[in-house]
Amino acid sequence: MKRTINKNVFFLAAMLSTTFLSCEKGLEEETFSVLDANTLSLPANGEQAVRGTYAALKDNGGYGYYAGYLYWLYEYPGEVVTTRANARQGVQLDQLTYDANNSTINDVWTSIYRLVSRANESEEIIKKINYKENGSSEALQKQHLGEVRFLRALAYFDATSLWGSVPLLNKPSSEFTEADENPPLTDQADIEAAMIADLQYAEANLPESYPGSEVARATAGAAKSLLGRLYMRRLEWKKAADKLAEVMGKGYDLRTPAEGGIVSLFSRDNRSDNEFIFVLKSSNETSAYGVNSNSFGQNSTPWDFNRGWGNFPLHLSFYSIFNPEDSRRNLLTGVYNTIYGQVVAVPKEYGGIGEEADRDTTLAIFVYNLKYPHTGNYNYSGYNNVPIIRYADVLLMRAEALNELNGINQESLDLINQIRSRSGLQNYSLIDFSSKDALRDAIFEERNKEFFMEGRRRDDLIRWGLAASGGSNPLLKFKEKVVPALKNPSTYSDAVNYALFPYPQKEIQSNTSLDPSINNGRVK
Numbered sequence: 001m002k003r004t005i006n007k008n009v010f011f012l013a014a015m016l017s018t019t020f021l022s023c024e025k026g027l028e029e030e031t032f033s034v035l036d037a038n039t040l041s042l043p044a045n046g047e048q049a050v051r052g053t054y055a056a057l058k059d060n061g062g063y064g065y066y067a068g069y070l071y072w073l074y075e076y077p078g079e080v081v082t083t084r085a086n087a088r089q090g091v092q093l094d095q096l097t098y099d100a101n102n103s104t105i106n107d108v109w110t111s112i113y114r115l116v117s118r119a120n121e122s123e124e125i126i127k128k129i130n131y132k133e134n135g136s137s138e139a140l141q142k143q144h145l146g147e148v149r150f151l152r153a154l155a156y157f158d159a160t161s162l163w164g165s166v167p168l169l170n171k172p173s174s175e176f177t178e179a180d181e182n183p184p185l186t187d188q189a190d191i192e193a194a195m196i197a198d199l200q201y202a203e204a205n206l207p208e209s210y211p212g213s214e215v216a217r218a219t220a221g222a223a224k225s226l227l228g229r230l231y232m233r234r235l236e237w238k239k240a241a242d243k244l245a246e247v248m249g250k251g252y253d254l255r256t257p258a259e260g261g262i263v264s265l266f267s268r269d270n271r272s273d274n275e276f277i278f279v280l281k282s283s284n285e286t287s288a289y290g291v292n293s294n295s296f297g298q299n300s301t302p303w304d305f306n307r308g309w310g311n312f313p314l315h316l317s318f319y320s321i322f323n324p325e326d327s328r329r330n331l332l333t334g335v336y337n338t339i340y341g342q343v344v345a346v347p348k349e350y351g352g353i354g355e356e357a358d359r360d361t362t363l364a365i366f367v368y369n370l371k372y373p374h375t376g377n378y379n380y381s382g383y384n385n386v387p388i389i390r391y392a393d394v395l396l397m398r399a400e401a402l403n404e405l406n407g408i409n410q411e412s413l414d415l416i417n418q419i420r421s422r423s424g425l426q427n428y429s430l431i432d433f434s435s436k437d438a439l440r441d442a443i444f445e446e447r448n449k450e451f452f453m454e455g456r457r458r459d460d461l462i463r464w465g466l467a468a469s470g471g472s473n474p475l476l477k478f479k480e481k482v483v484p485a486l487k488n489p490s491t492y493s494d495a496v497n498y499a500l501f502p503y504p505q506k507e508i509q510s511n512t513s514l515d516p517s518i519n520n521g522r523v524k
Helices: 007-016 020-025 043-055 069-075 089-094 103-128 138-163 188-205 220-233 237-245 261-265 296-300 316-320 327-331 391-406 410-422 436-450 457-468 476-485 505-510
Strands: 276-280 335-337 343-345 361-363 386-390
Touching (some): 069 089, 069 103, 089 103, 138 188, 220 237, 261 327, 386 391, 436 457, 457 476
Antiparallel strands (some): 276 386
16 A cells, blocks of 8 residues: 555645635645644644545546546446447456456556545544634534545445455554555455444534535535445445435435426536535636546547547447436437537437438437536536436435335335436336336336436446345346447456456555455456
Protein backbone atom coordinates (compact mmCIF):
# COMPACT_ATOMS: atom_id res chain seq x y z
CA MET A 1 0.00 0.00 0.00
CA LYS A 2 3.00 2.33 0.02
CA ARG A 3 2.13 3.48 -3.45
CA THR A 4 -1.46 4.24 -2.59
CA ILE A 5 -1.16 5.67 0.92
CA ASN A 6 1.16 8.62 1.25
CA LYS A 7 0.41 11.05 4.04
CA ASN A 8 2.09 14.14 2.65
CA VAL A 9 0.80 13.79 -0.91
CA PHE A 10 -2.81 13.05 -0.03
CA PHE A 11 -3.04 15.45 2.89
CA LEU A 12 -1.73 18.22 0.65
CA ALA A 13 -4.20 17.25 -2.07
CA ALA A 14 -7.07 17.19 0.40
CA MET A 15 -6.35 20.63 1.75
CA LEU A 16 -5.86 22.17 -1.68
CA SER A 17 -9.11 20.78 -3.06
CA THR A 18 -11.43 23.20 -1.31
CA THR A 19 -13.83 24.08 -4.12
CA PHE A 20 -15.58 20.80 -4.80
CA LEU A 21 -18.89 21.94 -3.34
CA SER A 22 -18.72 25.42 -4.83
CA CYS A 23 -17.71 24.51 -8.36
CA GLU A 24 -20.23 26.73 -10.10
CA LYS A 25 -17.39 29.26 -10.26
CA GLY A 26 -15.00 26.74 -11.69
CA LEU A 27 -11.43 26.16 -10.68
CA GLU A 28 -10.59 28.74 -8.05
CA GLU A 29 -8.41 27.07 -5.44
CA GLU A 30 -7.12 28.44 -2.18
CA THR A 31 -3.55 27.45 -1.37
CA PHE A 32 -2.41 27.03 2.22
CA SER A 33 1.21 27.78 3.01
CA VAL A 34 1.19 25.91 6.33
CA LEU A 35 0.02 22.30 6.25
CA ASP A 36 1.01 21.19 9.74
CA ALA A 37 -2.11 19.50 11.10
CA ASN A 38 -1.42 21.04 14.52
CA THR A 39 -2.11 24.53 13.13
CA LEU A 40 -5.52 23.51 11.74
CA SER A 41 -7.49 24.41 14.82
CA LEU A 42 -10.58 26.27 13.56
CA PRO A 43 -13.98 24.98 12.41
CA ALA A 44 -13.19 26.50 9.01
CA ASN A 45 -10.26 24.10 8.77
CA GLY A 46 -12.64 21.23 9.47
CA GLU A 47 -14.83 22.45 6.61
CA GLN A 48 -11.79 22.57 4.33
CA ALA A 49 -10.89 19.02 5.26
CA VAL A 50 -14.43 17.86 4.46
CA ARG A 51 -14.38 19.56 1.07
CA GLY A 52 -11.01 18.04 0.27
CA THR A 53 -12.43 14.61 1.06
CA TYR A 54 -15.38 15.12 -1.28
CA ALA A 55 -12.94 16.14 -4.02
CA ALA A 56 -11.46 12.62 -3.98
CA LEU A 57 -14.73 11.33 -5.47
CA LYS A 58 -13.63 12.73 -8.80
CA ASP A 59 -9.91 12.17 -8.19
CA ASN A 60 -8.79 15.16 -10.26
CA GLY A 61 -11.74 15.00 -12.63
CA GLY A 62 -11.77 13.87 -16.24
CA TYR A 63 -11.90 10.11 -15.85
CA GLY A 64 -11.06 9.80 -12.16
CA TYR A 65 -13.13 7.50 -9.92
CA TYR A 66 -16.82 8.55 -10.00
CA ALA A 67 -16.00 10.96 -12.83
CA GLY A 68 -15.58 7.97 -15.13
CA TYR A 69 -13.31 5.00 -14.53
CA LEU A 70 -15.40 3.38 -11.79
CA TYR A 71 -18.21 2.92 -14.30
CA TRP A 72 -15.89 1.00 -16.61
CA LEU A 73 -15.72 -1.68 -13.92
CA TYR A 74 -19.43 -1.56 -13.08
CA GLU A 75 -20.86 -1.37 -16.62
CA TYR A 76 -18.53 -2.98 -19.17
CA PRO A 77 -18.78 -6.51 -17.71
CA GLY A 78 -22.59 -6.44 -18.02
CA GLU A 79 -24.67 -7.23 -21.09
CA VAL A 80 -25.88 -3.68 -21.83
CA VAL A 81 -22.75 -1.58 -22.32
CA THR A 82 -20.02 -2.66 -24.72
CA THR A 83 -17.01 -0.91 -26.20
CA ARG A 84 -15.24 -0.11 -29.41
CA ALA A 85 -12.46 -2.41 -30.58
CA ASN A 86 -9.75 0.21 -29.98
CA ALA A 87 -10.65 0.83 -26.34
CA ARG A 88 -8.03 -1.73 -25.18
CA GLN A 89 -8.42 -1.67 -21.37
CA GLY A 90 -12.16 -1.42 -21.83
CA VAL A 91 -12.21 -4.39 -24.21
CA GLN A 92 -10.62 -6.58 -21.53
CA LEU A 93 -13.37 -5.62 -19.11
CA ASP A 94 -16.13 -5.93 -21.70
CA GLN A 95 -14.99 -9.35 -22.93
CA LEU A 96 -14.16 -10.71 -19.45
CA THR A 97 -10.48 -11.22 -20.24
CA TYR A 98 -9.50 -9.79 -16.87
CA ASP A 99 -5.86 -8.87 -16.37
CA ALA A 100 -4.16 -7.77 -13.15
CA ASN A 101 -2.18 -5.24 -15.22
CA ASN A 102 -5.31 -3.51 -16.52
CA SER A 103 -4.70 0.18 -15.91
CA THR A 104 -8.37 0.97 -15.18
CA ILE A 105 -8.49 -1.66 -12.43
CA ASN A 106 -5.33 -0.11 -10.96
CA ASP A 107 -6.66 3.46 -11.28
CA VAL A 108 -9.93 2.66 -9.50
CA TRP A 109 -8.08 0.87 -6.68
CA THR A 110 -5.80 3.88 -6.26
CA SER A 111 -8.74 6.31 -6.33
CA ILE A 112 -10.61 4.36 -3.68
CA TYR A 113 -7.66 4.35 -1.30
CA ARG A 114 -7.00 8.01 -2.00
CA LEU A 115 -10.52 8.72 -0.77
CA VAL A 116 -9.99 6.45 2.24
CA SER A 117 -6.74 8.26 3.05
CA ARG A 118 -8.35 11.69 2.85
CA ALA A 119 -11.27 10.56 5.00
CA ASN A 120 -8.91 9.19 7.66
CA GLU A 121 -6.73 12.32 7.74
CA SER A 122 -9.78 14.60 7.76
CA GLU A 123 -11.41 12.65 10.58
CA GLU A 124 -8.30 13.16 12.71
CA ILE A 125 -8.16 16.89 11.97
CA ILE A 126 -11.85 17.39 12.78
CA LYS A 127 -11.64 15.44 16.04
CA LYS A 128 -8.83 17.67 17.31
CA ILE A 129 -10.64 20.95 16.63
CA ASN A 130 -12.61 22.47 19.50
CA TYR A 131 -15.61 23.72 17.55
CA LYS A 132 -17.51 25.05 20.56
CA GLU A 133 -14.67 27.20 21.90
CA ASN A 134 -14.14 28.65 18.43
CA GLY A 135 -17.63 30.00 17.93
CA SER A 136 -19.24 26.96 16.37
CA SER A 137 -20.99 23.88 17.75
CA GLU A 138 -20.47 20.24 18.52
CA ALA A 139 -23.34 19.53 16.13
CA LEU A 140 -21.31 20.91 13.20
CA GLN A 141 -18.29 18.92 14.30
CA LYS A 142 -20.39 15.75 14.31
CA GLN A 143 -21.79 16.68 10.91
CA HIS A 144 -18.30 17.04 9.50
CA LEU A 145 -17.30 13.70 10.99
CA GLY A 146 -20.47 12.17 9.59
CA GLU A 147 -19.63 13.42 6.10
CA VAL A 148 -16.11 12.00 5.99
CA ARG A 149 -17.25 8.72 7.56
CA PHE A 150 -20.02 8.44 4.93
CA LEU A 151 -17.42 8.96 2.20
CA ARG A 152 -15.12 6.35 3.71
CA ALA A 153 -18.01 3.87 3.80
CA LEU A 154 -18.79 4.64 0.15
CA ALA A 155 -15.16 3.99 -0.79
CA TYR A 156 -15.19 0.65 0.99
CA PHE A 157 -18.55 -0.24 -0.52
CA ASP A 158 -16.95 0.06 -3.95
CA ALA A 159 -13.77 -1.72 -2.87
CA THR A 160 -15.65 -4.71 -1.46
CA SER A 161 -18.07 -4.83 -4.40
CA LEU A 162 -15.16 -5.04 -6.81
CA TRP A 163 -12.59 -7.11 -4.90
CA GLY A 164 -14.25 -8.60 -1.81
CA SER A 165 -11.62 -8.67 0.92
CA VAL A 166 -9.27 -5.67 0.80
CA PRO A 167 -6.93 -3.94 3.27
CA LEU A 168 -8.86 -2.04 5.95
CA LEU A 169 -7.30 1.30 6.83
CA ASN A 170 -9.41 3.47 9.13
CA LYS A 171 -6.86 5.55 11.01
CA PRO A 172 -4.65 8.52 10.09
CA SER A 173 -1.12 7.91 8.86
CA SER A 174 0.24 9.53 12.04
CA GLU A 175 -0.90 6.37 13.85
CA PHE A 176 0.54 3.92 11.34
CA THR A 177 2.75 1.15 12.60
CA GLU A 178 5.31 -0.55 10.42
CA ALA A 179 2.75 -3.27 9.73
CA ASP A 180 0.31 -0.69 8.40
CA GLU A 181 2.74 0.17 5.61
CA ASN A 182 2.06 -3.25 4.07
CA PRO A 183 -1.44 -4.15 5.26
CA PRO A 184 -2.87 -7.62 4.65
CA LEU A 185 -6.32 -8.30 3.26
CA THR A 186 -9.15 -7.95 5.78
CA ASP A 187 -12.15 -10.25 5.61
CA GLN A 188 -15.02 -8.58 3.79
CA ALA A 189 -17.34 -9.16 6.76
CA ASP A 190 -15.04 -7.16 9.04
CA ILE A 191 -14.87 -4.32 6.55
CA GLU A 192 -18.64 -4.29 6.24
CA ALA A 193 -18.93 -4.09 10.04
CA ALA A 194 -16.75 -0.96 9.93
CA MET A 195 -18.88 0.44 7.10
CA ILE A 196 -22.08 -0.13 9.07
CA ALA A 197 -20.59 1.69 12.07
CA ASP A 198 -19.58 4.63 9.84
CA LEU A 199 -22.99 4.82 8.20
CA GLN A 200 -24.89 4.55 11.47
CA TYR A 201 -22.84 7.44 12.83
CA ALA A 202 -23.47 9.40 9.64
CA GLU A 203 -27.24 8.88 9.60
CA ALA A 204 -27.43 9.98 13.25
CA ASN A 205 -25.41 13.17 12.74
CA LEU A 206 -26.01 14.40 9.20
CA PRO A 207 -28.82 16.85 8.39
CA GLU A 208 -31.88 15.92 6.36
CA SER A 209 -31.00 18.56 3.76
CA TYR A 210 -28.75 21.50 2.92
CA PRO A 211 -29.30 24.86 1.26
CA GLY A 212 -29.54 24.64 -2.52
CA SER A 213 -26.05 26.09 -2.91
CA GLU A 214 -24.61 23.04 -1.12
CA VAL A 215 -26.06 20.28 -3.25
CA ALA A 216 -23.90 17.12 -3.27
CA ARG A 217 -23.21 17.02 0.45
CA ALA A 218 -24.10 13.77 2.19
CA THR A 219 -27.39 13.79 4.12
CA ALA A 220 -28.92 11.44 6.63
CA GLY A 221 -30.98 10.10 3.71
CA ALA A 222 -27.81 9.35 1.75
CA ALA A 223 -26.35 7.42 4.70
CA LYS A 224 -29.56 5.44 5.18
CA SER A 225 -29.76 4.69 1.44
CA LEU A 226 -26.19 3.44 1.25
CA LEU A 227 -26.72 1.35 4.37
CA GLY A 228 -29.85 -0.11 2.78
CA ARG A 229 -27.85 -0.87 -0.37
CA LEU A 230 -25.25 -2.67 1.75
CA TYR A 231 -27.92 -4.74 3.51
CA MET A 232 -29.32 -5.65 0.07
CA ARG A 233 -25.91 -6.88 -1.04
CA ARG A 234 -25.69 -8.98 2.13
CA LEU A 235 -29.18 -10.40 1.42
CA GLU A 236 -30.37 -9.07 4.78
CA TRP A 237 -33.80 -8.34 3.44
CA LYS A 238 -35.55 -7.24 6.64
CA LYS A 239 -32.81 -4.82 7.61
CA ALA A 240 -32.75 -3.47 4.06
CA ALA A 241 -36.52 -3.02 3.81
CA ASP A 242 -36.69 -1.26 7.18
CA LYS A 243 -33.74 1.03 6.50
CA LEU A 244 -34.96 2.01 3.04
CA ALA A 245 -38.41 2.78 4.49
CA GLU A 246 -36.72 5.39 6.68
CA VAL A 247 -35.70 7.30 3.53
CA MET A 248 -39.28 7.54 2.31
CA GLY A 249 -41.28 10.57 3.41
CA LYS A 250 -38.11 12.62 3.97
CA GLY A 251 -38.50 15.09 1.14
CA TYR A 252 -37.38 12.86 -1.73
CA ASP A 253 -39.64 12.10 -4.67
CA LEU A 254 -39.65 11.10 -8.32
CA ARG A 255 -39.54 13.77 -10.99
CA THR A 256 -43.08 13.61 -12.31
CA PRO A 257 -44.28 13.62 -15.95
CA ALA A 258 -45.67 17.11 -15.33
CA GLU A 259 -42.12 18.19 -14.45
CA GLY A 260 -40.73 16.54 -17.57
CA GLY A 261 -40.27 13.06 -16.13
CA ILE A 262 -37.11 11.06 -16.28
CA VAL A 263 -35.86 12.70 -19.47
CA SER A 264 -35.80 16.12 -17.83
CA LEU A 265 -34.20 14.58 -14.74
CA PHE A 266 -31.05 14.21 -16.85
CA SER A 267 -31.38 17.57 -18.57
CA ARG A 268 -28.24 19.69 -18.72
CA ASP A 269 -30.20 22.39 -16.89
CA ASN A 270 -31.20 20.18 -13.97
CA ARG A 271 -28.42 20.82 -11.48
CA SER A 272 -30.35 19.44 -8.50
CA ASP A 273 -33.55 17.56 -7.91
CA ASN A 274 -35.35 15.90 -5.01
CA GLU A 275 -34.85 12.55 -6.75
CA PHE A 276 -31.08 12.86 -6.40
CA ILE A 277 -30.13 11.68 -2.92
CA PHE A 278 -26.38 11.84 -3.46
CA VAL A 279 -24.40 12.97 -6.51
CA LEU A 280 -20.92 13.79 -7.69
CA LYS A 281 -21.06 17.50 -8.45
CA SER A 282 -19.55 18.66 -11.72
CA SER A 283 -18.71 22.11 -12.99
CA ASN A 284 -20.36 23.89 -15.90
CA GLU A 285 -17.22 25.92 -16.60
CA THR A 286 -15.69 25.35 -20.04
CA SER A 287 -12.24 25.04 -18.47
CA ALA A 288 -13.29 22.45 -15.90
CA TYR A 289 -12.35 19.33 -17.88
CA GLY A 290 -9.68 17.29 -16.18
CA VAL A 291 -10.09 18.99 -12.80
CA ASN A 292 -13.67 19.59 -11.74
CA SER A 293 -15.71 17.71 -14.30
CA ASN A 294 -16.57 14.19 -15.46
CA SER A 295 -15.97 12.17 -18.61
CA PHE A 296 -19.52 11.01 -19.31
CA GLY A 297 -20.50 13.84 -21.64
CA GLN A 298 -17.98 13.12 -24.35
CA ASN A 299 -17.88 9.35 -23.81
CA SER A 300 -21.62 8.69 -23.92
CA THR A 301 -22.29 9.58 -27.56
CA PRO A 302 -20.36 9.18 -30.84
CA TRP A 303 -18.53 11.74 -32.95
CA ASP A 304 -21.14 11.87 -35.70
CA PHE A 305 -23.84 12.72 -33.15
CA ASN A 306 -22.22 15.64 -31.33
CA ARG A 307 -18.46 15.14 -31.54
CA GLY A 308 -18.47 12.73 -28.64
CA TRP A 309 -15.99 9.89 -28.35
CA GLY A 310 -18.53 7.07 -28.13
CA ASN A 311 -16.68 4.90 -25.64
CA PHE A 312 -19.90 3.62 -24.03
CA PRO A 313 -21.94 2.10 -26.89
CA LEU A 314 -24.96 0.04 -25.88
CA HIS A 315 -26.08 -3.13 -27.64
CA LEU A 316 -29.01 -2.79 -30.03
CA SER A 317 -30.69 -5.61 -28.13
CA PHE A 318 -31.00 -3.31 -25.14
CA TYR A 319 -33.07 -0.85 -27.16
CA SER A 320 -35.39 -3.67 -28.17
CA ILE A 321 -36.50 -4.45 -24.59
CA PHE A 322 -38.24 -1.07 -24.19
CA ASN A 323 -41.92 -0.60 -24.85
CA PRO A 324 -42.26 2.25 -27.40
CA GLU A 325 -44.42 4.04 -24.80
CA ASP A 326 -41.65 3.89 -22.20
CA SER A 327 -40.24 7.41 -21.83
CA ARG A 328 -36.90 5.98 -20.72
CA ARG A 329 -36.34 4.90 -24.32
CA ASN A 330 -36.03 8.61 -25.12
CA LEU A 331 -32.75 8.56 -23.19
CA LEU A 332 -31.31 6.39 -26.00
CA THR A 333 -30.34 7.41 -29.53
CA GLY A 334 -33.13 5.65 -31.41
CA VAL A 335 -32.77 8.00 -34.35
CA TYR A 336 -30.63 11.10 -34.82
CA ASN A 337 -29.31 13.48 -37.45
CA THR A 338 -25.54 13.37 -37.74
CA ILE A 339 -23.28 16.40 -37.94
CA TYR A 340 -22.72 15.34 -41.58
CA GLY A 341 -26.40 15.54 -42.52
CA GLN A 342 -27.20 11.83 -42.42
CA VAL A 343 -29.88 10.03 -40.42
CA VAL A 344 -28.87 7.15 -38.16
CA ALA A 345 -31.71 4.91 -36.96
CA VAL A 346 -32.08 1.72 -34.99
CA PRO A 347 -33.17 -1.09 -37.36
CA LYS A 348 -36.79 -2.17 -37.25
CA GLU A 349 -35.85 -5.62 -36.00
CA TYR A 350 -34.68 -3.95 -32.77
CA GLY A 351 -37.72 -1.71 -32.42
CA GLY A 352 -36.45 1.26 -34.43
CA ILE A 353 -37.52 2.84 -37.70
CA GLY A 354 -34.47 2.04 -39.84
CA GLU A 355 -34.91 -0.03 -43.00
CA GLU A 356 -32.15 -1.59 -45.08
CA ALA A 357 -33.65 -0.26 -48.32
CA ASP A 358 -33.90 3.33 -47.10
CA ARG A 359 -31.16 5.22 -48.97
CA ASP A 360 -31.46 8.25 -46.68
CA THR A 361 -30.98 6.32 -43.46
CA THR A 362 -27.91 4.61 -42.04
CA LEU A 363 -28.67 1.67 -39.80
CA ALA A 364 -27.31 2.05 -36.29
CA ILE A 365 -24.79 -0.52 -35.09
CA PHE A 366 -25.15 0.58 -31.46
CA VAL A 367 -27.34 2.89 -29.42
CA TYR A 368 -25.95 5.48 -27.02
CA ASN A 369 -27.27 6.84 -23.78
CA LEU A 370 -28.33 10.45 -23.41
CA LYS A 371 -28.27 10.66 -19.61
CA TYR A 372 -25.10 12.74 -19.69
CA PRO A 373 -25.57 15.40 -22.37
CA HIS A 374 -22.48 16.50 -24.23
CA THR A 375 -22.11 20.15 -25.22
CA GLY A 376 -21.82 19.35 -28.94
CA ASN A 377 -18.47 21.06 -29.39
CA TYR A 378 -14.89 20.73 -28.23
CA ASN A 379 -15.70 21.50 -24.61
CA TYR A 380 -15.16 18.06 -23.13
CA SER A 381 -16.39 18.99 -19.67
CA GLY A 382 -19.17 16.81 -18.35
CA TYR A 383 -21.69 19.34 -17.10
CA ASN A 384 -24.21 17.09 -15.37
CA ASN A 385 -23.91 15.99 -11.79
CA VAL A 386 -23.38 12.22 -11.69
CA PRO A 387 -26.11 10.40 -9.72
CA ILE A 388 -24.68 8.01 -7.13
CA ILE A 389 -27.92 7.36 -5.23
CA ARG A 390 -31.38 8.40 -6.36
CA TYR A 391 -34.83 7.91 -4.93
CA ALA A 392 -35.97 5.55 -7.69
CA ASP A 393 -33.29 3.12 -6.49
CA VAL A 394 -34.60 3.30 -2.93
CA LEU A 395 -38.11 2.41 -4.12
CA LEU A 396 -37.02 -0.52 -6.25
CA MET A 397 -34.65 -1.88 -3.60
CA ARG A 398 -37.42 -1.86 -1.01
CA ALA A 399 -39.78 -3.54 -3.50
CA GLU A 400 -37.17 -6.24 -4.04
CA ALA A 401 -36.52 -6.75 -0.33
CA LEU A 402 -40.25 -7.06 0.43
CA ASN A 403 -40.64 -9.63 -2.33
CA GLU A 404 -37.79 -11.69 -0.91
CA LEU A 405 -39.37 -11.50 2.55
CA ASN A 406 -43.03 -11.99 1.71
CA GLY A 407 -43.34 -13.13 -1.88
CA ILE A 408 -45.74 -11.32 -4.18
CA ASN A 409 -47.22 -8.39 -2.25
CA GLN A 410 -49.13 -5.23 -3.01
CA GLU A 411 -46.58 -2.83 -1.55
CA SER A 412 -43.83 -4.13 -3.82
CA LEU A 413 -46.11 -3.60 -6.80
CA ASP A 414 -47.08 -0.11 -5.61
CA LEU A 415 -43.40 0.83 -5.40
CA ILE A 416 -42.60 -0.58 -8.84
CA ASN A 417 -45.65 1.09 -10.30
CA GLN A 418 -44.41 4.50 -9.18
CA ILE A 419 -41.44 3.97 -11.48
CA ARG A 420 -43.50 2.52 -14.31
CA SER A 421 -46.25 5.14 -14.28
CA ARG A 422 -43.65 7.93 -14.30
CA SER A 423 -42.29 6.31 -17.47
CA GLY A 424 -45.71 6.08 -19.13
CA LEU A 425 -46.31 2.36 -18.60
CA GLN A 426 -49.31 0.48 -17.25
CA ASN A 427 -49.30 -0.59 -13.63
CA TYR A 428 -48.63 -4.15 -12.59
CA SER A 429 -51.27 -6.03 -10.60
CA LEU A 430 -51.05 -9.12 -8.40
CA ILE A 431 -52.44 -11.38 -11.11
CA ASP A 432 -49.51 -10.53 -13.40
CA PHE A 433 -47.16 -12.70 -11.33
CA SER A 434 -47.32 -16.37 -10.43
CA SER A 435 -44.39 -16.54 -8.02
CA LYS A 436 -41.73 -14.69 -6.06
CA ASP A 437 -39.25 -15.66 -8.79
CA ALA A 438 -41.37 -14.04 -11.48
CA LEU A 439 -41.69 -10.79 -9.54
CA ARG A 440 -37.96 -10.81 -8.78
CA ASP A 441 -37.18 -11.11 -12.49
CA ALA A 442 -39.54 -8.23 -13.27
CA ILE A 443 -37.88 -6.03 -10.65
CA PHE A 444 -34.41 -6.62 -12.05
CA GLU A 445 -35.57 -5.98 -15.60
CA GLU A 446 -37.17 -2.75 -14.37
CA ARG A 447 -33.88 -1.80 -12.71
CA ASN A 448 -32.06 -2.49 -15.97
CA LYS A 449 -34.25 -0.03 -17.85
CA GLU A 450 -34.16 2.56 -15.08
CA PHE A 451 -30.46 2.63 -14.15
CA PHE A 452 -28.51 1.90 -17.33
CA MET A 453 -25.12 3.63 -17.27
CA GLU A 454 -25.54 4.57 -13.61
CA GLY A 455 -23.12 1.93 -12.34
CA ARG A 456 -25.66 -0.53 -10.97
CA ARG A 457 -25.91 -3.38 -13.50
CA ARG A 458 -22.93 -5.54 -12.44
CA ASP A 459 -23.94 -5.52 -8.77
CA ASP A 460 -27.56 -6.17 -9.75
CA LEU A 461 -26.65 -9.23 -11.82
CA ILE A 462 -24.64 -10.65 -8.92
CA ARG A 463 -27.38 -10.00 -6.34
CA TRP A 464 -29.99 -11.39 -8.75
CA GLY A 465 -27.97 -14.59 -9.06
CA LEU A 466 -27.56 -14.90 -5.31
CA ALA A 467 -31.26 -14.37 -4.65
CA ALA A 468 -32.36 -16.75 -7.41
CA SER A 469 -29.98 -19.48 -6.23
CA GLY A 470 -30.65 -19.13 -2.52
CA GLY A 471 -27.26 -17.52 -1.97
CA SER A 472 -25.20 -20.24 -3.62
CA ASN A 473 -24.38 -18.90 -7.10
CA PRO A 474 -23.63 -15.18 -7.59
CA LEU A 475 -22.90 -15.75 -11.29
CA LEU A 476 -26.16 -17.53 -12.17
CA LYS A 477 -27.76 -14.50 -13.84
CA PHE A 478 -24.44 -12.92 -14.82
CA LYS A 479 -23.60 -15.91 -17.01
CA GLU A 480 -27.12 -16.16 -18.39
CA LYS A 481 -27.22 -12.51 -19.46
CA VAL A 482 -23.61 -11.72 -20.32
CA VAL A 483 -22.36 -14.72 -22.30
CA PRO A 484 -24.78 -14.20 -25.24
CA ALA A 485 -23.52 -10.60 -25.54
CA LEU A 486 -19.83 -11.54 -25.77
CA LYS A 487 -18.11 -11.26 -29.14
CA ASN A 488 -16.57 -14.65 -28.39
CA PRO A 489 -18.56 -16.65 -25.81
CA SER A 490 -15.56 -18.91 -25.23
CA THR A 491 -13.84 -16.11 -23.30
CA TYR A 492 -16.19 -16.92 -20.40
CA SER A 493 -14.66 -19.53 -18.13
CA ASP A 494 -16.38 -21.36 -15.30
CA ALA A 495 -12.97 -21.45 -13.61
CA VAL A 496 -13.00 -17.66 -13.14
CA ASN A 497 -15.01 -15.92 -10.41
CA TYR A 498 -16.27 -12.90 -12.34
CA ALA A 499 -17.95 -11.61 -9.19
CA LEU A 500 -14.50 -10.32 -8.19
CA PHE A 501 -11.85 -8.42 -10.11
CA PRO A 502 -8.16 -9.34 -9.92
CA TYR A 503 -6.12 -7.32 -7.45
CA PRO A 504 -3.92 -4.79 -9.29
CA GLN A 505 -0.47 -6.11 -10.12
CA LYS A 506 1.10 -2.81 -8.98
CA GLU A 507 -0.45 -3.26 -5.55
CA ILE A 508 0.81 -6.83 -5.27
CA GLN A 509 4.31 -5.68 -6.18
CA SER A 510 4.36 -2.78 -3.71
CA ASN A 511 2.64 -4.44 -0.74
CA THR A 512 4.79 -7.20 0.75
CA SER A 513 1.78 -8.68 2.55
CA LEU A 514 0.26 -9.66 -0.78
CA ASP A 515 1.23 -12.50 -3.07
CA PRO A 516 0.33 -13.14 -6.73
CA SER A 517 -1.60 -16.21 -5.60
CA ILE A 518 -4.40 -13.95 -4.32
CA ASN A 519 -5.50 -13.65 -7.97
CA ASN A 520 -6.01 -17.40 -8.36
CA GLY A 521 -9.52 -17.91 -9.68
CA ARG A 522 -9.85 -14.25 -10.72
CA VAL A 523 -8.08 -14.56 -14.07
CA LYS A 524 -7.77 -17.40 -16.57
